[in-house]
Amino acid sequence: MSITNELVVEFPAIGENESLARVIVSVFVAGLNPTIEELSDLKVAVSEAVTNAIIHGYDSEKYLYDTGKPEQEQGAAGRDIANQIRLAMSLEGRTVTVSVTDHGCGIEDIDRAMEPLYTTKPDQERSGMGFSFMEAFTNELQVSSTPGQGTTVIMKKVIGE
Amino acid sequence: MDYEVKASDDFLWVLLPTELDHYQADRIRQEVKDEMREHIIKYIVFDFKQTTMMDSSGIGLITGRYRDVASQGGQVYVSHVDDHMKKVLTLSGLYRIVVPWEHIVSSV
Numbered sequence: 114m115s116i117t118n119e120l121v122v123e124f125p126a127i128g129e130n131e132s133l134a135r136v137i138v139s140v141f142v143a144g145l146n147p148t149i150e151e152l153s154d155l156k157v158a159v160s161e162a163v164t165n166a167i168i169h170g171y172d173s174e175k176y177l178y179d180t181g182k183p184e185q186e187q188g189a190a191g192r193d194i195a196n197q198i199r200l201a202m203s204l205e206g207r208t209v210t211v212s213v214t215d216h217g218c219g220i221e222d223i224d225r226a227m228e229p230l231y232t233t234k235p236d237q238e239r240s241g242m243g244f245s246f247m248e249a250f251t252n253e254l255q256v257s258s259t260p261g262q263g264t265t266v267i268m269k270k271v272i273g274e
Numbered sequence: 275m276d277y278e279v280k281a282s283d284d285f286l287w288v289l290l291p292t293e294l295d296h297y298q299a300d301r302i303r304q305e306v307k308d309e310m311r312e313h314i315i316k317y318i319v320f321d322f323k324q325t326t327m328m329d330s331s332g333i334g335l336i337t338g339r340y341r342d343v344a345s346q347g348g349q350v351y352v353s354h355v356d357d358h359m360k361k362v363l364t365l366s367g368l369y370r371i372v373v374p375w376e377h378i379v380s381s382v
């Protein structure tokens with residue numbers, strides 16, 4: 114059986130939408146009957162890309178760490194809903210392609226950013242493992258970025274090889 | 275399912291949520307730090323009993339708490355680690371600093 118399908122969603126760059134993004138991708142691939150392990154892998158990869166868009170692309174955490182207060186208690190300033198993330202997915206046969214796009218600060222040096230343990234936010238307890246996880250849990254990872262304009266991460270995963 | 279944080283003497287038990295991401299990790303970090311201000315904590319158990327997914331934010335959370343207690347001669351344990359979690363913990367190198375709780379319990 115070969116399925117072709119597409120879905121595009123857009124949502125504001127807030128932490129709650131990390132789980133929403135994982136659920137949407139999980140439902141999108143449900144027809145391929147993924148194993149629990151394949152689903153967990155895909156969820157981690159999606160989670161990493163969306164989290165990066167929120168905390169690096171739009172730097173949405175700076176309010177939290179500047180004031181020491183959780184985002185929720187800061188009113189509108191901490192949650193700029195103009196910051197949108199675009200999550201697009203497509204299915205071709207058994208291959209799912211997921212792309213995550215932000216219109217945030219972009220990445221100056223992509224090769225360096227993708228090195229294991231490299232992080233620009235060690236003070237916020239980031240481990241620099243995000244891209245390594247995306248690479249390990251999918252079959253293919255592509256990152257494109259323009260400083261000042263934003264970043265797109267494209268991941269491909271084969272389900273039920 | 276939601277997380278739970280409980281202190282008893284110098285032990286802190288952290289039951290992690292179903293999916294441990296950046297949003298959840300921030301909430302847990304806040305609560306764990308509050309507990310650590312109220313009690314002198316040397317040992318932390320991160321319990322994955324109900325957890326089916328963890329991303330790199332969980333690695334940051336655990337590594338950060340390890341730094342907090344290691345300076346006190348403490349230790350961080352992980353409990354109920356399933357195959358997916360084992361893969362994530364191994365890949366991140368976290369097994370160099372955390373100890374499987376079940377090893378301790380079975381050797382007593």
Ligand SMILES: Nc1ncnc2c1ncn2[C@@H]1O[C@H](COP(=O)(O)OP(=O)(O)OP(=O)(O)O)[C@@H](O)[C@H]1O
Nearest residue numbers: 165169170226232233239240241242243244264330
């Ligand atoms: N969408 C993005 N926009 C801008 N910069 C990014 C984006 N994604 C990643 N980066 C940059 O790449 C670095 C590495 O990303 P990676 O996800 O590997 O680690 P991290 O997010 O810093 O830590 P972790 O994912 O382990 O919590 C980040 O520290 C950041 O500087």
Ligand SMILES: [Mg+2]
Nearest residue numbers: 161165243244
């Ligand atoms: Mg990351």
